[in-house]
Amino acid sequence: MQVIDWDLAVATGTRLVRPGPQVSREEAREAVAELRRLSRVAEGHVREFTRIDTETAPQPATIVDRPGWIKANVEGFRVVLEPLTERMAARKGQTPAVVTAVGSRITGVEVGAVLAFLASRVLGQYELFLPPDPSGRAPVGRLTLVAPNIVHAERELGVDPGDFRLWVCLHEETHRVQFTGVPWLRAYVRDQMTEFLLASDLDLPTLLDRLRSAADAVADAVRGGEGNLIDAIQTPEQKEILDRLTAVMTLVEGHGDYVMDAVGPGVVPSVADIRAKFHHRREGGSRLDRTVRKLLGIDLKMKQYAEGSAFVRAVVDRAGMDGFNKVWTSPETLPSQDEISHPERWIARVLDAPALPAAEITD
Structure with missing residues (x-):
């Protein structure tokens, strides 16, 4: 059963x-080659600074254009949504075929429109969920950089291209180091996302209620309110799961921002100028652009950068990088949303907790 018409979405x-921006073939080739090179340079800086060891051999980033980014994300969505698709396939007798067919096309168009909006804004990402390779093995992930968007941003901001590209690579390479150096982290995020999807209410009355809530959220956002689609379509159980997901993603995004800013001054000469201009750009945009960002929860992600970075900075200032790295010990040492807002509570729970007595050895 197909929940979303993926071909139509693409x-x-x-x-x-x-x-994308107008560039010559030579300029495009040079940008792609430099981004690949700088991704390797950035990885070395990130590994040394974060002290996160990974057994995965360094790989250059995958460089894509905007349509390539859309196709890659559709592939990822299909992997993430597979549990929900399987569940709905088991219930296919409960939904008329015509409703399924029409619904999948409608959602295909909606997903495609959202991806078109994002595809001109995303600079890069670490793709956690990819289809299996021809051997059937699931890849661990892939670092992707969207060359046209990076070129457009550096031109719009009027910053040094080489410095800006390395600065972007520092953030995205941090994510690769996180997910390849902390073996359980990818599975944890995947499990939380699966739980979130399977907590959906699939009966028609509930679905209609969710759609009405979504319509109210759109109207509220247009009026300048705080409504967003993410809050509108959740069940109570999903809200609890999303809290855990939000906490871990705030941590990894904030860690990426912290590393980018901490490493930057030593290897990116114009980092202060880049950071100031980029921060202003994040907060700008037209009224329509800001409304769509709010509806899609993108403003929430901007908040995550700031809150997560502040948490990391507070812990590193108190306990050093090795102390902070205890956050990667297990799912139990991840901070909650409350602890991200109050780092001292995480420090008290994880770092200052009394050590368990050593087990006695007897004959």
């Missing part, structure tokens, strides 16, 4: 996405 997204 077709819609690639049709709607805006073209």
Whole structure:
């Protein structure tokens, strides 16, 4: 059973996405080559600073254009949504075929439109969920950089291209080091996402209620309120799961920002200028752009950068990098949302907790 018409999502997204900046073939080749090189340079800096060891051999980033980013994310969505698809397939007799067919096309168009909006804004990402390779093995992930968006941003900001590209790579490479150096982290995020999806209410009355809530959220956001689609379509159980997901993603995003800013001054000469201009750019945009960002929860992600970075900074200032790295010990040592807002509570729970007595050895 197909919940979303993925082919239509790709077709819609690639049709709607805006073209990238005008560059010559030579400029494009140079940008791609430099981004690949700088991703390797950045990884070395990140590994040394974070002290996170990983057994995964360094790989250059995958460089894509905007349509390529859309296609890659559709592949990831299909992997993430597989548990929900399987569950709905088991219930296919409860839903008329025509409803399923029409619904999958509608959602295909909606997903494509959202991806078209994002595809001109995302600079890079670490793709956690990828389809298995031809051997059937699931890849651990892939670092992807969107070359047209990076070129557009550096031109719009008027910053040094080489410095800006390395600065972006520092943030994204931090995510690769996190998920390859902390073996359980990827599975934890995947399990939480699966739980979130399977906590969905699939009966028609509840679905209609969710749609009404979504419509109210759209109207509220347009009026300048705080409504967003993420809050509108959740069940109570999903809200609890999303709290855990939000906490871990705030941690990894904030860690990426912290590393980027901490390493930056030593290897990116114009980092202060880049950071100031980029922060202003994040908060800008037209009224429509800000409304869409709010609806999609993108403003929440911007908040995550700041809160997560503040948490990391507070812990490192108190306990050093080795003390902070105890956060990666297990799911139990991850901070809650409350602890991210109050780092001293995480420090008290994880770092200052009395050690368990050593087990006695007897004959």
